[in-house]
Every structure is written in C-alpha cells, then in structure tokens.
Amino acid sequence: MSNIVFILLSGIFVANVCTTSGVAIPSLLAYKRSFAYTALMCALFAFILLASGVSYFFIYNYILLKFDVQFLSLMVLTVLIGIFSFIGYYALMGINKQAFYVYEKSYTFLLMFVSVLGVLLTVVADQEVINYILTLVFSSVGFLIVNFLVYGAYYKINSLQEPRFMRGLPLLLIMLALLGIVFSAINYLL
Amino acid sequence: MVNKNGINPVFVATLAVLPLINVAFTLQEVVLLGLVSAFTYIIAISLISILEKVANRNLRFFVFMIIACAIVTVFNYVYAIFPNVLYVEAGSKINYCLISAGILSIETLYSNRKMALTGYFYKMLMGVPAFLGIYFLFGSIREILGLGSVWGVELGFQSIEFFKTSYGAFILLALICSFINSFYLHSRAKKHQYNMLVEKYKMKLSMERNIERTKAVDASQRKNFGADELIEKNNGENGGNENE
Structure with a gap:
C-alpha cells in the first residue's frame, strides 16, 4: 500500500513529467483551444503512453533481455509509439472531425510522439509489472492535472496585456516553474 | 508557437x-x-x-x-x-x-x-x-x-x-528564450518595415514611369494620325480669320 502511495505522489507531483523532467512540455503547447479538446488530447496521450509502454515492457523483458539484444530497445520503443500514435490518429479521425482538424493543424502528432517517447525513456523497464503500469498511469494523471492547470492559466492570461516577447513558450515555462515549486513541497511528505 | x-x-x-x-x-x-x-x-x-x-x-x-x-x-x-x-x-x-x-x-x-x-x-x-x-x-x-x-x-x-533544480532551469530558459525572442521580433518588424518601404518606392517609380509612357504614347499617336498637322492647320485658319 505504501508503495502505491509513493508511486502516486511521485508520478503526480514529485516526478511530474511536465514540471520536473520537462519531457512532456511539447504536448502542452497544442492544448490551449478548448476544455473538451484538452480532455480529448489528454485521453489520447494516456492511450498512447499506456499502450506503447505496456507493450514495450513485455517485449523488453521477454524478448530483448532473453536474446540479449537490449541495444534494440530504443528502436522497439520508437516503433511501438509510432504504431499506437497512428492508431490514435485514425481513431480521432473517426470520433471527432473538428478535433482532428485542430490536431492536424497544431502539429500534435509530432509533439505527442516526442512527449510519450520522453516519458517512456524516463521510466525504467527493469521493475515489477504492476509498479511499471502504476507509474505510467500516475504519470498520465500528473500530465492531465498540469494540462488543466495550464489551460486555466492560459484562459486568464489571454485577457491580460502580456508582453509580446513573453507570449507562448516563455510564459508557459514560468508557469511550470511555479507549479514545480509548489509540487516540490509534496516531497517533504515522502 | x-x-x-x-x-x-x-x-x-x-x-x-x-x-x-x-x-x-x-x-x-x-x-x-x-x-x-x-x-x-x-x-x-x-x-x-x-x-x-x-x-x-x-x-x-x-x-x-x-x-x-x-x-x-x-x-x-x-x-x-x-x-x-x-x-x-x-x-x-x-x-x-x-x-x-x-x-x-x-x-x-x-x-x-x-x-x-x-x-x-x-x-x-x-x-x-x-x-x-x-x-x-x-x-x-x-x-x-x-x-x-x-x-x-x-x-x-x-x-x-x-x-x-528543474524549475530554476525553466525560469532561466524562459528568460533566455524571451530575450532572444524580443530580438527576433524586433528584427522581423524592422525587416517588414524595410520591405514595405522598398515596395512603396517601387510603386512610386513604376507610377512615374507609367505617366511618362502614357505621355510618350499620346505623343506618338498624335504623330501617327497626323494630328499635329491638323492642329497646326486649324490654328493657322483660326489665326487668318482673327486677322480678317
């Protein structure tokens, strides 16, 4: 039980994929459209992350380690993320045409691909399956929380007169730094 | 972005x-x-x-x-x-x-x-x-x-x-990014301003050339159709009438 709580706090707050490692930040840039679109993109991110992560875990532990070809792990990971990204791409095309149009226009395929790759590179596959899956699930939850906080912040910022050179990525980074400082306080609980 | x-x-x-x-x-x-x-x-x-x-x-x-x-x-x-x-x-x-x-x-x-x-x-x-x-x-x-x-x-x-820490790095990167971005935006605005000015002078020059061309065309047409001779003839007749 304490192990689950540790993974939960670590995945959501202490080692958040956006505020701590920064690997999932590219995906945040494509999401400031609407609440529904943000929710849909979070679901897509979670799907690609979990599906490719779990597949990679089994391939790594039961094929790559067995045949001593770990050097192929990065290639396998990239191919798996690509396959599930395309599945998500066609699923979104079938589910919602409007969201798909925004998804195509805002380069989300590329940004989500690199974000998922970054998250999976930070999670070590040499561990128990349950711990691995829980880490991925709580990483997705952490991503979702940061996403909605950033969406809310953008909603407020859009009505202000922010300096032109700070618009976009610099403001997002400052927001994430402040969120990271708040989240690091949770570290004292662990 | x-x-x-x-x-x-x-x-x-x-x-x-x-x-x-x-x-x-x-x-x-x-x-x-x-x-x-x-x-x-x-x-x-x-x-x-x-x-x-x-x-x-x-x-x-x-x-x-x-x-x-x-x-x-x-x-x-x-x-x-x-x-x-x-x-x-x-x-x-x-x-x-x-x-x-x-x-x-x-x-x-x-x-x-x-x-x-x-x-x-x-x-x-x-x-x-x-x-x-x-x-x-x-x-x-x-x-x-x-x-x-x-x-x-x-x-x-x-x-x-x-x-x-990562948040310190984020703030540092945000500052570097905004600093370079301000230079980039400034240079892009200057470039745009320069392009507009060049475009304006090009238009002005082409307008002047067009006016000159129109004048030249008008002059050549008058010559081709014998308009000058006709005008001179008219002027001569009018002059004669005035003298009478």
Missing part, C-alpha cells in the same frame, strides 16, 4: 532544448548532447528529404524518427565501445537527443510548402545554429550559476542551488 506567420524558430529551438535540460548539468555534457542532437537531425532530415513527394507528413516524421533512432543507437554503441571522459559524463543520456532531433524537425517536415533538397538545407542552416546557440548559452549560464564553474574550472564563488 504557431502563428499566422508560421512557426517561431526561437520557440522551436527552445522546445528542442527542453528534454535535455534535466539530463545535462555541465557545459561538457551540454556540448556533447547538443552536437549529437544536431548531427542526428542533419543526417536524418537529409535522408528523409527523399520521401518528400512519396509519403504524408506524419508518416515522414515516423520514418525520420526511426532513422534518427538508428543513428542514436549507433552513437550509443560507439561510445560504449570507446569509453572517454565525455561518455562517462553524458553517455547514458544520449537517448534524449532523439527527442530534441524530433522537435527540431517540426519546421522542415511540417512545412506547408513542398521543398526541394536545397529548402531542407536552408531550414537546417537556420534551425541548427539557433538550437546550438540557445543550448550552449543556457548550459554555460546554468553551470556558472548552479555549479560556480565553467567547463569544470572553478570560478571561486558560491553557487546558487536554485539553478540546479
């Missing part, structure tokens, strides 16, 4: 730096990872330019990532066989260069216009130095502030712990 004028290249370069900030702390690591990322990107984008007219952009990106992945795997293999100081410092973190190379490709792979191979090289010439410049600048400032040294040489003052 995306506006009506296309993708802001400063943001793309900064975004490419982001995956590497938490894996590299010293300038040595920064230089190694930056060069590996740039090299991976250049080789992979040169190879992918062959598929320009064959595949759509998402498929091209996927193939780009596989090629980049193969290059990074070779880098890992080579560094593992021949261990050196830089590998000990940053060798295990080379995998993150794949993410940076992927982000750098956004401008070239996702461009709306179809490009020739020269177009790819032009974009590379613009994108790679911007990425390396921002990353090296960030790495050196972070090492000075966070570790109190440059390239391992102690500068003899107390380092600030805050800049070792």
